Amino acid sequence: MARWVVAVGAAVALAVVPGCAETSEPVPSSAVVSTAPALNPQQERNRRIHERLLELGCTTNSCIQTYFACMDGYLTGEACEFYRQHPPEQ
Numbered sequence: 001m002a003r004w005v006v007a008v009g010a011a012v013a014l015a016v017v018p019g020c021a022e023t024s025e026p027v028p029s030s031a032v033v034s035t036a037p038a039l040n041p042q043q044e045r046n047r048r049i050h051e052r053l054l055e056l057g058c059t060t061n062s063c064i065q066t067y068f069a070c071m072d073g074y075l076t077g078e079a080c081e082f083y084r085q086h087p088p089e090q
Contacts, residue, residue: 046068049067049071052089053086066082066083067082067083
């Protein structure tokens with residue numbers, strides 16, 4: 001019985017593999033659907049701030065996290081100097 005199940009499973013797997021082959025037909029751009037959910041206003045604001053930070057040269061993960069920690073009040077002092085020099089736009 002176990003051999004029969006293995007044999008059937010192998011036959012099904014081999015039958016499916018050719019169907020997974022890449023086709024030479026291009027996929028029309030209208031067929032691509034975004035599954036990303038819409039951002040809420042706070043997420044949108046954070047995305048804009050993040051993009052601005054990248055433009056200002058704050059490109060490392062630690063710089064970005066420090067900026068948001070200072071903005072949210074979790075961090076103060078000298079570490080927040082960049083935040084004080086570049087406050088978020090209202």
